[in-house]
Amino acid sequence: MSPTNALWRKSSYSGGSGGDCVEVATNLPGIVAVRDSKNPTGPALVFTSAEWNAFLDGVRRTRRLQ
Numbered sequence: 637m638s639p640t641n642a643l644w645r646k647s648s649y650s651g652g653s654g655g656d657c658v659e660v661a662t663n664l665p666g667i668v669a670v671r672d673s674k675n676p677t678g679p680a681l682v683f684t685s686a687e688w689n690a691f692l693d694g695v696r697r698t699r700r701l702q
Contacts, residue, residue, distance in 0.1 A: 639669045639680060646673060662688075 642661035650657035650673070657673035661680075668688035671680040683691070 639664055639667070639682065642669055642680075644671070644673075644676070 639661060641664065643663045644659040644661050647658045647660065659671050659673045659676070661669040661671075666685055668683050668685060669680040670683070672678060
């Protein structure tokens with residue numbers, strides 16, 4: 637799936653070499669889309685805003701524990 641009107645941006649943790657990059661589109665009403673930057677016309681994972689926020693909260697909690 638490639639959501640129409642998605643404005644994709646690379647993760648701030650992606651390297652500058654163009655390798656393993658994740659792109660996220662957060663401008664879509666009620667959903668967040670995630671895709672592999674090496675395959676921009678390939679499938680995207682789609683999450684509700686609540687699911688995406690729960691994921692980010694979990695990542696933040698894990699980083700604080702390290």
